[in-house]
Amino acid sequence: MLALRDVDVYIQASHILRKVSLEAAPGELVCLVGRNGAGKTTTLRAVMGYLRPAGGTITLAGQPIGGLPTHAIAARGVGYAPEESAVFGDLTVAENIELPTWTRPGGRPAAERVARAYDVFPRLRGFATRGGTQLSGGERKMLSIARALALDPALLLLDEPFEGLSPAIIPQLGESIAAIARLGPAIVLAASNIHHVPVYASRLYVIERGEIVFAGLPQDLRGRPDLARIVGQAL
Amino acid sequence: MIVRALGLAACAALLLLPLAGLPYTTTLLLPAFGYAIALLGLNLLFGTTGLLSFGHALFVALGGYTAAVLTSRLGVRSLEIVLLAAAATAVVVAGPVGLVCVRYVKIYFGMLTLAFGMLFYSFLYKFYALTGGDEGMRVLRPVLLGRPLEHLDTVAFLTGPFYYYALAVLTLAALVMRRLVASPLGLSLRSIRENAAKAESLGVSVRRYRLAAFVVAAVFGAVGGALLVVPTGLADPLLAYWTHSGNLVFMLLLGGFDHFFGPVLGAVVFILLQDQVMSLTSYWRFLFGAILAVVVIFFPRGLMGLLDPRRAPAP
Incomplete structure (x- = not known):
């Protein structure tokens, strides 16, 4: 459904995303985990057309969408729920x-x-x-x-849906997101904390300083103690 | 409830006014009807979409001159045709002007609309052969619904058939605007006013919708302008001058831009107030400046906000 290949994004003179590659297939819930400032929101905003990639390609269902205006990307079926x-x-x-x-x-x-x-x-x-x-x-x-x-x-981008919420409401929201996942769209969920990654996540990307440093299944993180610091988990 | 009762009372008063034998007050309301229509349009742009135009008088003048050209140069006297032609001219002009203006927001949009308004003013002022320059152009008495009504003198024509005609056009304009604001277009425009970037991410083509609002506002402005020049019988360049645009914004703030009927109330109160104050003192502009300051500081929601305080104040 969604594929980013070697996407570079600059904001003014700063190189924010470096060769980011990421995929999400229909029915998949893909999590993008990284600390604040790592480039999660920038990745989602680039997909949404708010930022124009300087290099690389962004495709939706095989069609390139990099450079399209935001409303046209939304009209192709990309839903975006920003952090704020x-x-x-x-x-x-x-x-x-x-x-x-x-x-x-x-x-x-x-x-x-x-x-x-x-x-x-x-x-x-x-x-x-x-x-x-x-x-x-x-x-x-x-x-x-x-x-x-x-x-x-067809694709839903959720930026830190659990951030700043009372712990009482988080499980409820988690169930809602699970219900959405069952409806079939591809979901990309950005989270700054591994504890916020739903157990039913299909795949996981870890982003650090604008680079994808890990891509794989959640359980594969266990063999990567170097990432524990980034994702906030004692592995 | 009180607002509804007041509204019904106001409607009844407007319907019965010509029968009350107050020809002066009755003719006074005629420009208010024209302004009210123009302001309904201006408020779609400002109150609904969040774009403040300082050049709306351009379209009022466009409507006025369309009426002048048709009645005195081309011999078209039917007011229905004049109004349709004014609307069509507005679309033709507002399309390209809007394309340029809606690329910008806030003060830049305001200044660009001001610039286009003054461009049109200069055109009207300098192209003497076409427009009559500072003397303006005569607007001949139009034919209403195919009835010449030549047996009526000017006052009888204005306070009788024309009064009801203008009131009917205003009612129609308000009904159309009400539907527009409640339509998906209106919903999209309100979302743009609040947060254009967010509206865009929900598939709202912000620039296209802003252009649509601009063109609709222009059509209302031109229709209002065409009605405005009939009582005076004259279209002159001051219709397009920036102070006229300023007056329109004043009326909108006075009536209250976050209420649907704010523009109508603003137009009526402005005209009646101007008449009163001008008869009292030649320093009426000074007094109006003070009133504007008081409205902006103490009654940011205008008179409608005083009458209908249910809604939360605009942030």
Whole structure:
């Protein structure tokens, strides 16, 4: 579904991503783990078209998408839930979820997409008429992901979905993400802590200073004590 | 509830006003109707999309001159055709102008719209043969719905048929705008106002939607402008001058840009207030400056915010 090959990204003069290669197949949940500033968000933003790669290729279902405008990438079925959630505060919860059903018509009917979003996050159903500013941090995270889901995405990019949430809500959100994974899109989930990587993750990439330093199955990390410091786990 | 009751009372008052034998007040409201239509458009751009234009008068003038050219040069007197032509001209002009302007936001957008407005002003002012220069162009009395109404004198025409005609166009414009704001287009525009980058990631083509808002605003501006010049019988270059654009922004702030009916209220109150204050003192601009300052500082949501304080204040 998604493939990055040797992607280089500069922000102003700084070389942020160095030859990053990453793949996510349909139905896979791929985790990108690294410390703050390692390049996780930059990777996702490059896929989303906010940043133009200086080198390498980004393809979606075999089609190159590097250099396309962000809205065109979204229209091809890439849902993005950024770390800061960026829920539209002036729009109600229902309007927030409804918006992508208009911007990306076709595929599943709008009603079904909205229903799926509420099925995954039943808690939001009760808040449908509330404004986006009247939500807690966790609810904003949920809404941000629900809205990306309403785009009917083939690929879903989740940037640190568990960051800054109360420990009480994390398992609930984890179950929701598992439910989304069962719906079939490829998911790339960025996390700064290995403890936030869901047990059902298909594969794992570890990124450090803009380079992918490990790619493989979660259990393969055990043989790599050098990475323990990066991913925050006593291996 | 109170707002709805007040609104109904205001509608009834507007409907009955011509029958009350107050021809002066009745003619006074005619420009307010024209402005209200133009402001509904301006508010789609500012209140809904978050782009503040300081050149909206360009389109008001465009509508005014379209009416002048059609009625006095081309012999087209039907007001329906004049309004449609004004709308079409607005689309033709706003397309390319908007393409340039919507590449920018905030102050840069404002300054560019100001620049285009002043360009058009200079054109109207300097191309004497085409536009009549500073003398402007005459706007002849239009024919309403195919009825010449030549037996009516000017006051009777304006306070009777034309008053109701303009009110009907305003009602129609408000209904169309209301549907637009509630449509997927309106939803996308509101998402752009809040966070354009985020809207983009949800598949909203930000530039295209901003352009759409710009063109729709221009159409409303031109239709309002065409109605505005009928009572005065004159289209002159000052219609496009930057102070006229400033007045439009003033009306919007006065009425309240975050309420659907803010623009309409702003236009009516501005016109009535201007009439009162001008008759009292020649320093009316000074007083209006003070009023604007008070509105911005103490009533950022305008008069509509005072009447309808339910919603949270705009951040």
